Amino acid sequence: MTAGPLRDRTVVVTGAARGLGAALARELARRGARLALLGHEGPELDALAAALPTAALAVEVDVTDPAALDDAAGEVRARLGRPSAVVANAGIAEGGPFATSAPASWRRVIDVNLTGSAHTARAFLPDLTATAGYFLQVASLASLGATPMMSAYCASKAGVEAFAHSLAAEVAHEGIAVGIAYPAWADTDMIREAEECTALHRLRVRMPPGVRSIHPADLVATRLARAVERRSTTVYVPTWLRLVQPLRWALPPLVLRLSRHELPRWDAGRPLRATGRLGAGGRADRTADAPGDGGPG
16 A cells, blocks of 8 residues: 555545456555445445555445445445545446437446446445545547447447536535546446457447557556546546547547447448347346336347
8 A cells, every 4th residue: 555645545436346446446545545336236345345555445336326326425424524525436338329229228337337426426425525536537549539339338438527517516615526537438348348349349340550559458547546636627548639639520420430430330231239238237137127127139
C-alpha cells in the first residue's frame, strides 16, 4: 500500500465483481482505500474482498433497485464509514441489430448503465455531501461516437455522460466533484466475448490506429484510480482520446459511410443477430433479471 489522499478513505465501486471494476478495486486498495464492492455476483465479490490488503465490504445488490441501493449505502456507512468517493462502473452490453433486438433486453442495458448510475448517485449523495466527496461516472469511447450494432450501449453511455455533466453543475456548490471517465477498449471478458462476433470485431479493427487497441484492464484501472485521487473532471484512456472531443461532430458521417459499405459483407452473408448480454457479468445480470427478461437465450 502507498500513502496518499485515499489512505483510510472509503471508496464505493459498483460492478466490482470482475473486469474493470475488480481491477480498479485492487488498485484503489493498493493506494490505501477501504473498498465497498457492489455488484451481482456475491461469491466473486466475497473472494475479491478477502484478497484485498485493506478493509473491504462485499454487498450483493442490483443497481437498478433503488431501495436495495439505499440499504447498501446504509451498510457501507455503518461498516466502513461515509464514502469519500463513489465510482459508478456497473455496466452491461449487448450487440446486434436494433430491429431484431428484444425490447426487454435492450431496455435492460439502458436500465443498468444509465438508470443504475443515477440510482447509485442518489443513494450515496448524502455521504458525498457530508465528505465533500467525488463521484466518478464511467462512460466510454461510445459516449464520444456511436457505432452500429451497439445501439443500447451507445445510447446508455451517451446518457451517462449527459447525466454526469448535469449532476456536476447541480452539486458543485456543495463541494462535490463529479468526473467522467472515457475508456476505450479494455481487456475484459465482455470485450473478449464481443470479439467473437464477426461484426463487432470488424467494427473495432476498422477504427483508427490507437482507438482500436485493446488496453490491459490494470492499465485502465490505474488511470481511473489516479482520477479518483485527483478528483479529475475527465479522464481519457488513452490520454490522446481527449483530442476527439472537438471533432465529435465529424464522427457520425464517417461511421455512416463505413457501415453503408461494410455491413452487408459482415458475418459472411449470414443474418446479423443479437449477441445476448456479453461476458460473465452480462450472464450474471441476465440471471438476476430472469423474471422480466425478453432477451435471446
